Structure formats: C-alpha cells, structure tokens
Amino acid sequence: MQNDPLSHGLWEMTAPPAPPTSPLKGEIRADVAVVGCGYTGLAAALRLAKAGAKVVALEAVEIGFGGAGRNVGLVNAGMWLQPREIVKTLGPDYGERILSLLGEAPAEVFKLIDAHAIDCEPVRNGTLHCAVGRSGVAEIEERAEQWGERGAPVRALTAAETAARIGADVYAGSLLDMRAGTIQPLAYARGLGRAAIAAGAAIHTQSPVRSAERTGKVWTLTTDGGTVAADWIAVATDVYGGAPWPQGRREQIRLPYFSFATRPLSADLQASILPGREGCWDTKLVLSSFRFDRAGRLLFGSVGALRGTGLAVHRAWAKRALAKMFPRIENVEFEAQWYGMIGMTDDALPRFHRLAPNVVTFCGYNGRGIGPGTVFGRVLADHILGKVNESDLPLPVTEPDSPALPALKEAYYEAGAQIAHAAGAWL
Secondary structure, X not given: OOOOHHHHHHHHHHOOOOXXXXXXXXXXXXXXXXXXXXXXXXXXXXXXXXOOOOEEEEOOOOOOOOHHHOOOOEEOOXXXXXXXXXXXXXXXXXXXXXXXXXHOHHHHHHHHHHHOOOOOOOEOOOEEEEEOHHHHHHHHHHXXXXXXXXXXXXXXXXXXXXXHHHOOOOOOEEEEEOOOEEOOHHHHHHHHHHHHHHHOOEEEOOOOOOEEEEEOOEEEEEOOOEEEEEEEEEEOOHHHOOOOOXXXXXXXXXXXXXXXXXXXXXXXXXXXXXXXXXXXXXOOOOOXXXXXXXXXXXXXXXXXXXXXXXXXXXXXXXXXXXXXXXXXXXXXXXXXXXXXXXXXXXXXXXXXEEEEOOEEEEEOOOOOOHHHHHHHHHHHHHHHOOOOOXXXXXXXXXXXXXXXXXXXXXXXXXXXXXXXXXXXXXX
C-alpha cells in the first residue's frame, strides 16, 4: 500500500484483494456520505445500504489504510479501563450502556464475518491478558472480578495455567477472555468493503475530502475529482483524519505501535507455542503482544515506531525478546515488519461528537479499534436512520477537546519506547 512495506506489512502480503474501487468523478447525490473506510465507516456504510439508504463512502487512500490495516488483529471486548472506572467516569447510565455494547462487540464482529463469508482468518479461542509481576496479577484479578460480576466468560489463570497455554513460563498469570479472538485485520476491512458494495453502497478510494459546505439542509463534499451532496455525514477517520474535520486527530495523542512476523514456524514449534491460538498482550506500560497467523507465523509487537533509529532498535529488541521467551526458536528471522498509530484520549474512553448539524462521529478507540469500530459504525448508521435517538446513544454528546502538549507527549512516547527497548527491557 503506497509502496511502503512498513505501513501494512504482513497484512497486505496475505489479505485477499480489495474490492474494485475508483476515485470519485463527477457529481453524486446521496442520503449519507461516509468519510473514511476503516471499520467504523465500512460497518456504517454496510448497515445503511442494507436499510435502503443511498450511501457514498469516501476514502483518502485505500480501504483499511489507517489503523484498520495496521493493528495486531486482537478482537477484544471492553476498553482499557476497568468496568467500574468506566461507570464512575461516564455515570451509571452511559457507563452500563457502553460496557454492554463493547462487551458484545467481538460477537458482532464474528457474526458479520460469518454472515458475509469474510476470509480474514478468524480464531475464536479467546485472548490472554498476561500479568507481569504482582501488580499485573492484581490487575488481571480485578478485571476478572469486575467482568465476572457482569456475567462475562472471563477468568484469572495461574502462572502454571498461563505457561501451559503460552508454551513459556514467563508470566505470573493471565486473564482468559473467551469473548475475544483474532483476525487478519486488513482482510476484515476489505471484506466489510466488499459486503457494503454488494449491499448497494458506493466506495470511492483515492478521494480525500478537501472541503465541506452546507446549503440549506444539504452538505456538499468536494474531492479532487467530484462532489457528493448528502443530507447526513458520518465522519469515520479517527486519529488518521484531517480537514475538514480534524477534531478526532486533534483530541488524541498518537501512540506508535509496531509488529514483526517470523517466517512460518515448523509444525513442532507451532504445536508447542500457543497451542490454543489465543491472542496475547501483557500488563506492562511499554506492553508486548504476540499471536500466530493462519500460516504459522509468530507475530510479536510493542510500542514504538519503525522509523529512523527506531527500526534497528526495535527489531533487535524483538529478536532478543522472542529468543528469551521461546529459546527453542533458533535464529529468529522476520518476514515482515510494520507499524501504525493508536489514538489515545485523555481519559482512555471513546467520544461521540456532533461536529455540525447532521455531521456525527465516534473516535478515540484507545487501541481497541476492531470491536468498537464495528459496533460504533452500526450505531452511527442506526442514529442516522432514526432508529437510535441521541439520548439513547452509548456515549454522551460532547465537544471535541485538545490534550495538553500533544506533540511533546507523542515524541516522549516514541523516544521512551526506543530507550526501553535499547536497554533490553522486556519482563
């Protein structure tokens, strides 16, 4: 994608082709214009088209170009915050709504995969949130208690149980969440795009929106090659967005995250490492994640950007960390490497904004893009269709804000990850 192997790495190497699309040409009238073709925009376009609305989706580059095509592929439930903290922050009404919606998000992802026969390597064997030290154990035990009291199929595992599932005795315990799983994330985005087109939506790639003007009750979006006039606009660009609605980008800190993928491991190694094929990540501040893909490649990632000195530093660290964790993998070689940006809000919670009359958006997924992106796209569509009133949304309507010193914080996180990895920090 864009002739840059560091942008989408393994996912572009292994995803089925994207559905045929073309840049916008000429003038089009639609009921709804969707800006951005990641999970939120495509799920919204699919839902709207199936309901009979005339939908035009505009994507600046290609389907899944942003976070949808670069993430680890963990389909998790909930958010980073503990359930009680979410209720405390949002209040009992909105807090319980968002917990219910996001707790069921993985099920909705897998339901869409089944309904539209999306070839995206779905594995529904749960995820493991791996505990580092006593503080990590306390965290996962608290999560198990708080989700368990809501009836979620989660449980805290001992160090021995965790070692048996991972194939390495390196963590003090883990939280097994059977709602969750893994997918090939770019393949899922492309599959949603194909399903949306089949339902009647029009998708135009290489069509960045340059301006937006409202005349009466109709919005006109202008691209380099044409215009779309629509009654409603769903902005679904999150942290990769820009003009004419840069608010989602401005109110988030961009945290870089990289992944490396080994060559396919031998059958013996595949049988001894993650035999249940759970997706994993740990409780460290500079966290690590690991999982398999369908071909038996072991994916390993962490915070950091593969640019400048970061490329060599993070690659060397990843090789050392994998060799320490799984010493039976001899001479670790990587077949692919890539990175992207996670958008982090000040309170680690997503947002719903009314950016202008009939212009709505969700943003701020805080590293949980697959499940939340999918269900928020559905909610946007239902709101536009009049099925969900503003007062019944899972989040309150808020005004976009801006974090303090965003550029400095972003530079700090990127440099801090390099320092940690150069120093050999892992467990």
